[in-house]
Amino acid sequence: MSNINEDERDFMSVGGEVMLFTIDNAVYGIEVKYVNEIIGIEQITVVPKVPYYIKGVINIRGKVVPIISTRARFGKEEIPYDERTCIIVLEFDGGNQVGMIVDRVREVMVASPEEISVTPTHNNVNTSHYIKNIIENEDGIKLLLNCERLIMDL
Amino acid sequence: MAKFEAGMESMVDMYIFETNSLIEQLDQILMKTENENSFGEEEINEIFRIMHTVKGSSAMMGLENMSHLAHAIEDMFFIIREDNPVISDMRTLYDIVFTASDLLKAEIEILQDEDSEPTDFSEHMQKIKTYAEFLKNGGGDAAPAMTAAAAAPAGAASTAPAPAAGGDEMVTVSVCGDESLTTVKVTFEEDCKMENLRALLVINNIRNECAVLKFEPGDIEDNADTSKIIAEQGFIIHFAPAQTTAEDVISLIGSTMNVKTCDVVSMGGEKKTEVPLSSLTSVKVTFEEECKMENLRALMIVNNIREECELLAFTPEDIETNQSTAAYIKDNGFIVRFKSDYGDDAIMGLIKETANVKSVELMETAVAAAASASAIPSEAQKAEAPAQEAQAAQGTAPAAAEAPKPAAASANAPAPAAQAEKKPADNKAASVKQSLISVNLNKLDQLLNLVGEIVIAESMVTSNPDLKGLRLDNFQKAARQLKKLNSEMQEAVMSIRMVPISGAFNKMTRIVRDMKVKLNKDVELVFEGEDTEVDKSIIDNLNDPLMHMVRNSVDHGIEEDVQDRINAGKPAKGKVTLSAYSSSGDVVIMVSDDGAGMDPEKILDKAERNGVLSKPRYEYTEKEALNLVMLPGFSTNETVTEYSGRGVGMDVVRQNIEKVGGTVSVDSKVGEGTSFIIKIPLSLSIVDGMEVSVGKSIFTIPISQINQSFKLNPNQLLRDTSGNEMIMIFGECYPLIRLYEIYGLDGAETDLYKGIIISVEADGKKACILADELLGEQQVVVKPFAPLLNNYNVKQNGMSGCSILGDGSITIILDVTNII
Numbered sequence: 001m002s003n004i005n006e007d008e009r010d011f012m013s014v015g016g017e018v019m020l021f022t023i024d025n026a027v028y029g030i031e032v033k034y035v036n037e038i039i040g041i042e043q044i045t046v047v048p049k050v051p052y053y054i055k056g057v058i059n060i061r062g063k064v065v066p067i068i069s070t071r072a073r074f075g076k077e078e079i080p081y082d083e084r085t086c087i088i089v090l091e092f093d094g095g096n097q098v099g100m101i102v103d104r105v106r107e108v109m110v111a112s113p114e115e116i117s118v119t120p121t122h123n124n125v126n127t128s129h130y131i132k133n134i135i136e137n138e139d140g141i142k143l144l145l146n147c148e149r150l151i152m153d154l
Numbered sequence: 155m156a157k158f159e160a161g162m163e164s165m166v167d168m169y170i171f172e173t174n175s176l177i178e179q180l181d182q183i184l185m186k187t188e189n190e191n192s193f194g195e196e197e198i199n200e201i202f203r204i205m206h207t208v209k210g211s212s213a214m215m216g217l218e219n220m221s222h223l224a225h226a227i228e229d230m231f232f233i234i235r236e237d238n239p240v241i242s243d244m245r246t247l248y249d250i251v252f253t254a255s256d257l258l259k260a261e262i263e264i265l266q267d268e269d270s271e272p273t274d275f276s277e278h279m280q281k282i283k284t285y286a287e288f289l290k291n292g293g294g295d296a297a298p299a300m301t302a303a304a305a306a307p308a309g310a311a312s313t314a315p316a317p318a319a320g321g322d323e324m325v326t327v328s329v330c331g332d333e334s335l336t337t338v339k340v341t342f343e344e345d346c347k348m349e350n351l352r353a354l355l356v357i358n359n360i361r362n363e364c365a366v367l368k369f370e371p372g373d374i375e376d377n378a379d380t381s382k383i384i385a386e387q388g389f390i391i392h393f394a395p396a397q398t399t400a401e402d403v404i405s406l407i408g409s410t411m412n413v414k415t416c417d418v419v420s421m422g423g424e425k426k427t428e429v430p431l432s433s434l435t436s437v438k439v440t441f442e443e444e445c446k447m448e449n450l451r452a453l454m455i456v457n458n459i460r461e462e463c464e465l466l467a468f469t470p471e472d473i474e475t476n477q478s479t480a481a482y483i484k485d486n487g488f489i490v491r492f493k494s495d496y497g498d499d500a501i502m503g504l505i506k507e508t509a510n511v512k513s514v515e516l517m518e519t520a521v522a523a524a525a526s527a528s529a530i531p532s533e534a535q536k537a538e539a540p541a542q543e544a545q546a547a548q549g550t551a552p553a554a555a556e557a558p559k560p561a562a563a564s565a566n567a568p569a570p571a572a573q574a575e576k577k578p579a580d581n582k583a584a585s586v587k588q589s590l591i592s593v594n595l596n597k598l599d600q601l602l603n604l605v606g607e608i609v610i611a612e613s614m615v616t617s618n619p620d621l622k623g624l625r626l627d628n629f630q631k632a633a634r635q636l637k638k639l640n641s642e643m644q645e646a647v648m649s650i651r652m653v654p655i656s657g658a659f660n661k662m663t664r665i666v667r668d669m670k671v672k673l674n675k676d677v678e679l680v681f682e683g684e685d686t687e688v689d690k691s692i693i694d695n696l697n698d699p700l701m702h703m704v705r706n707s708v709d710h711g712i713e714e715d716v717q718d719r720i721n722a723g724k725p726a727k728g729k730v731t732l733s734a735y736s737s738s739g740d741v742v743i744m745v746s747d748d749g750a751g752m753d754p755e756k757i758l759d760k761a762e763r764n765g766v767l768s769k770p771r772y773e774y775t776e777k778e779a780l781n782l783v784m785l786p787g788f789s790t791n792e793t794v795t796e797y798s799g800r801g802v803g804m805d806v807v808r809q810n811i812e813k814v815g816g817t818v819s820v821d822s823k824v825g826e827g828t829s830f831i832i833k834i835p836l837s838l839s840i841v842d843g844m845e846v847s848v849g850k851s852i853f854t855i856p857i858s859q860i861n862q863s864f865k866l867n868p869n870q871l872l873r874d875t876s877g878n879e880m881i882m883i884f885g886e887c888y889p890l891i892r893l894y895e896i897y898g899l900d901g902a903e904t905d906l907y908k909g910i911i912i913s914v915e916a917d918g919k920k921a922c923i924l925a926d927e928l929l930g931e932q933q934v935v936v937k938p939f940a941p942l943l944n945n946y947n948v949k950q951n952g953m954s955g956c957s958i959l960g961d962g963s964i965t966i967i968l969d970v971t972n973i974i
Contacts, residue, residue: 046899047956048966049946049948057956057964062607062958064937064939066943097940098940
């Protein structure tokens with residue numbers, strides 16, 4: 001846990017590149033260092049007996065990569081995929097890849113330290129377990145996701 | 155890896171590998187000698203050599219604690235070898251050495267852990283030293299216990315004869331001292347600035363060419379102040395070239411940017427230390443008559459043996475630079491004088507191996523001291539000991555062996571008999587070594603992955619949808635050829651990864667040995683089929699399970715009381731058998747004992763008490779009852795001993811084996827013994843499978859688990875009282891499993907008569923599976939599930955992995971064992 005905290009502080013103090021995507025109308029961000037590639041939606045092979053938000057696996061150049069639906073993960077209603085639906089392929093330490101289905105991918109922005117703020121916690125309820133930081137600039141508010149928790153703390 | 159100096163990290167793997175195999179070798183020798191209850195000269199030398207190498211390489215890695223420990227043992231064996239004491243107290247000796255080997259092993263294990271501190275071995279080292287003193291003092295007439303020996307170390311020391319190595323002297327200098335290094339002083343152009351970085355540039359330039367590389371000041375990279383020192387005093391480099399010559403390295407230094415001068419302070423190998431001739435072994439080398447350029451051939455010899463020798467001199471000296479020495483060598487031979495820890499035989503062997511060498515003759519050392527001869531012949535020369543004693547020993551030994559001959563420098567009679575005998579063995583060892591290489595396992599994994607990819611790519615080409623309906627005779631022919639080659643390649647790659655299981659078995663001898671002593675049981679360990687080959691990754695996962703099972707067998711398999719065995723008409727000595735054989739794609743490993751066996755009723759009693767029974771007791775078959783011992787926390791042993799009884803063991807065994815896709819089962823007969831049977835697939839990665847479709851999904855069932863497939867006949871279907879469907883085949887009844895039902899898949903065929911029934915068998919259990927249709931047989935490459943999916947017990951749900959098909963789609967490989 002301490003590593004994550006250090007990492008958080010690090011991002012807070014220096015900022016960095018963030019990739020933005022949307023689900024419904026909310027804008028979320030992930031640190032670019034996790035993003036391996038973005039691909040269009042493709043045939044997903046169902047893996048039985050796993051939670052509903054794990055949609056299955058796809059073949060990315062010979063690698064079998066599990067795919068989660070970000071919508072389902074956030075407890076939102078699932079909508080049919082369209083031509084703007086994307087899979088963001090994340091890569092973690094050790095070459096572990098996971099794909100996230102998102103509605104739309106926007107752009108990559110550079111977040112400066114003064115735009116980044118911590119997420120609030122109140123009444124011992126961590127309302128923002130999966131949100132690492134909040135980024136606010138003239139375009140509005142973006143929620144920076146904590147990828148490790150989002151993917152691994154299932 | 156803060157433990158290691160910069161630049162050493164790459165060596166760590168190699169070091170660990172090497173040291174581990176050396177220590178294993180040590181264990182084996184000890185085990186062998188313990189059985190025979192005597193140390194042969196060979197064995198002592200071998201142990202000596204092993205400890206010496208461990209010491210040297212540990213010192214090189216900067217692991218002082220390990221190097222010291224190895225040194226202490228080396229010293230002890232030096233005494234054993236030199237003084238040849240009567241060792242009556244063998245047990246203590248073995249305990250000491252075994253403990254040391256365990257300590258070393260444990261230390262290697264924690265080496266990779268960055269945070270671990272070097273372990274302090276001083277306590278054990280004290281024990282070794284005390285025992286060494288005790289040995290030196292004549293050894294065991296009275297066979298005093300360790301404590302007694304420890305009580306009187308001082309007395310022992312004072313009465314000890316002089317020539318033996320002092321156990322208290324801790325020599326940590328690495329074997330190949332600085333004498334072999336070439337020293338150069340580099341100066342930079344005056345106005346170049348940042349001398350430290352330029353110096354670093356020089357170092358980086360020559361790093362690859364140097365086997366050993368040191369420089370002063372040492373902290374050029376981090377300390378900018380060093381630039382001043384370098385500007386004023388120059389930059390000193392000590393190095394030993396790896397493949398090239400020192401000259402090449404020097405010219406490389408000279409060609410680096412901004413280097414002004416590069417002066418040689420001293421050349422490697424030529425640096426003289428004052429050593430009496432008598433301490434060196436001299437050999438005369440002659441070359442084949444026609445070979446020409448004798449000076450260069452001689453240089454090759456020198457380069458060949460330089461690394462192995464502590465001290466090295468040769469005549470003529472200027473072979474490298476002076477062409478005319480060739481003629482001299484041709485006429486008079488080339489004389490090499492050396493002192494080496496590897497033993498004269500080894501060095502002479504090395505010289506002999508060099509191209510064009512005709513003969514190597516041992517010359518009489520000049521000073522044939524008439525000192526009393528040690529009982530041990532020329533092998534004494536291998537001793538690494540503090541200089542003086544070593545000189546004495548080395549001076550006397552050859553003299554003793556060849557005493558009658560004149561001390562003339564001319565050719566001597568062929569080497570002493572002992573040497574002559576040893577030589578073939580040495581040569582053999584050398585040739586075996588050369589035909590083996592050690593490869594990083596990662597590279598092999600990569601190779602295997604590539605082969606897997608090729609298999610996939612092949613099916614992508616040959617069963618390409620574009621080809622459908624075309625008549626392509628030549629293409630098909632070529633495709634068949636490709637397929638054949640691919641499967642041959644696959645086999646070859648697999649065979650590379652195969653290692654005999656004997657390595658894993660041999661480790662067990664040690665465990666049995668320790669337990670025999672501790673538990674005071676007479677048990678012998680027998681191997682069968684230990685040359686059966688298994689994939690390396692499986693072997694790695696076998697060590698723990700095997701250990702638990704062997705412990706189990708010795709501890710509660712074999713009867714506690716010898717009388718019980720005799721009463722039962724069994725030999726007093728218990729027998730634990732480790733056997734391995736391969737059968738149809740699986741390797742079967744059995745650990746059997748001829749002990750009391752397990753009583754299924756007792757197991758059921760206990761299971762009932764522990765509340766682990768999952769169905770009514772009367773429904774358990776004998777086999778199922780026996781297999782209950784694999785449940786976590788289940789131990790039939792009433793008392794917990796050091797070795798077993800905590801009920802953890804068999805559970806660990808099961809987990810480890812299942813991790814590599816294997817199964818464990820137990821078989822036991824009361825009064826006759828117990829067998830644990832492990833079944834592991836020979837190779838993990840490529841499976842012959844039958845593809846079946848269920849709705850939109852494609853599953854692959856390993857062919858090895860399929861008995862048959864058929865369309866259901868209405869009269870084969872039965873239903874029991876609770877509505878469970880069963881299918882009757884040839885008078886036997888099997889449960890029916892609808893895949894779509896257990897996996898919750900949509901769009902699948904639900905009509906039993908339209909779908910296909912596949913009868914499967916795994917682990918002795920049989921069942922029928924309903925699928926939509928059979929798609930065909932194919933070789934698939936198993937890819938493990940991502941860790942994310944493994945969190946959800948996909949394995950327990952009958953999915954062992956996935957694979958990519960020819961058209962790029964993914965199939966899930968089923969493991970029938972976990973479905974039925």
